[in-house]
Amino acid sequence: MTELRQKHALFLVDSSEPASKLIYDALSLRGYIVTLLDSGVEAIGHFSPDKYELVITDLHLPDLSGLEVLRKVKRRSPETPVVVLASNSDVTDVVQALRLGAGDYVLKPITDACVIEHAINRIDEARELSRQNRAYREELEQRNHELRDHIDLLQRDHEAGRQLQQHLLPRSPYQYPAGIEAAYRLLPSLYLSGDFIDYGLFGERFVAFYLVDVSGHGVSSALVTALIKHSIMHLLRERTLFTQLNSIDDDLIEVLTMINRELLSTKLDKHASMFVGVIDSRARQLHYAVAGQVPMPALVTEEGAHWLSGKGRPLGLFEKGNWVVQQLSLPASWRLVACSDGVLELLSGDLLEREKRLLEKIDHTRGDLDSLCSALKVDTTESFPDDITILTLRQD
Known part of the structure; x- marks a missing residue:
């Protein structure tokens, strides 16, 4: 004692x-x-x-x-x-x-x-x-020390996750043999992004692409983007997609249906908007579908910039999305611009006014990625309220 x-x-x-x-x-x-x-x-x-x-x-x-x-x-x-x-x-x-x-x-x-x-x-x-x-001070100091260690660990984990997500993204810009160039700018509001894009050449004439915007921010949304990437790659290994002109439209609907089914089955309380399309470089034709996409993609030609038409429900909310594949003939020279809804946060006004200002900037910059990012001050803004993604495809 x-x-x-x-x-x-x-x-x-x-x-x-x-x-x-x-x-x-x-x-x-x-x-x-x-x-x-x-x-x-x-x-x-x-x-x-x-x-x-x-x-x-x-x-x-x-x-x-x-x-x-x-x-x-x-x-x-x-x-x-x-x-x-x-x-x-x-x-x-x-x-x-x-x-x-x-x-x-x-x-x-x-x-x-x-x-x-x-x-x-x-x-x-x-x-x-x-x-x-x-x-109490000693205990608080100990807990602060543990908290700092925990924060350091989270930051290292987030940085590792960010590098992994960056590794999953395609090269930008990328020039395809068909004369089509794809490029993007993706800037997360946090360490990880709920936005994701991808593109690739199928056969000798079809360039397929998509832009997906998962609800929310941070790790949970980033994990869903990885799930979508994995699901699409798995589908491509199982099925021969985007290689036959007569099945392109069905292939696009199958991709949307598969992702919608995955989001509903995982019960992650996450939904997503998506713009997915295929460019037939030989026939100069665009096949595309939208799922809750805001703002709509814009096409820039010699006549100016205009929004594409189309509608469809977001992914992960409804059993059936009522998606419709649109077909559009392309001129000899064109540029396609698709943005996640975070881009609208860079502009002022209500939704219609922001969409109008965005289309004006797309038209003024002729859909050039670097010029558009400069006009929107994407590269000089230190922080964003939402993930920012701009995808461009062009053929001159």
């Missing part, structure tokens, strides 16, 4: 003081081993913060001011409580003592031991409160 540590008090007072025995006895009854001195110089030389848990000093000692004793004790041990004894005429000194760190004061003459007991009680309560605060 651990022995209880004895409590020691250093008591400085003129031994002729009538209340000295009263205070001495009160300290002893409280369990203190009292060292009684009447010399301030001797007390300072005798004091050790490791030994004495309490100091009581008269403000008037034969050789030294009690304020000086208080100052020297506090300099050596700020945590040691000090009680000063003062007369009614020592109000200024009492105020000074409190400023120097005295824990309490007792006015003389002292005729009742309860007075000193109350002062010691207050000191003990203050000491206990200080101990609790110190323990």
